[in-house]
Amino acid sequence: MTQKYKHPRKSSTSTVGEALGDMLKQYHLNDRFDQNRLLSSWEKMMGNTIANRTTKIFIKNKVLFVELNSAPLKNELNLSKDKIKSIVEKEIGVGVINEIIIM
Template sequence: MKYKKNDPTSQRRSNTYTVGEAIKDLLNVYRLQGKFDETRLVDSWEQLMGKSIAARTNKLFIKDKKLFVQVNSAPLKNELKLSKPKIIEIFEKEIGKDIINEIVLL
């Protein structure tokens, strides 16, 4: 079966979106993009920092562009304190945006 050039089923309409574009538009319209990025960052903590660090982390949340991390190991807390700029850089590289400005260790 041959399609005609003017047949609407043979051509993609210019006003169609991919699912990814539709979700991105939805997040922007409802102003949820920032919260979505924060949640994505918290969920990727284990992947970005490693299993050993994630196993010694009790709580993790973001408030006012500050990442709060509760660590149950004093030596690890000291290492994270010294590595704050590098951790922020890793997160910016992963998410691609300026989501956090500071890390607070609890």
């Protein structure tokens, strides 16, 4: 007698979110996904005023680089890096960024 192939699926059902989370974890894409979520929700997290003065934003090696076109705002955000990091951690999750550089 031949044995039937047993598919390695979970026996229980899962939600789409759980399945997506499992896929991201399996392909080691969690960090990239979280970083893109951070970049796309920058305006929501920081507000319209800061978002309108942000000319460039990117993440490299868990460092968030934010380029602004307003010198007073640069100074203000440089003094508020801990607050920005806590907002990001609350919205996106802990460990997405380790440092913030305001340019």
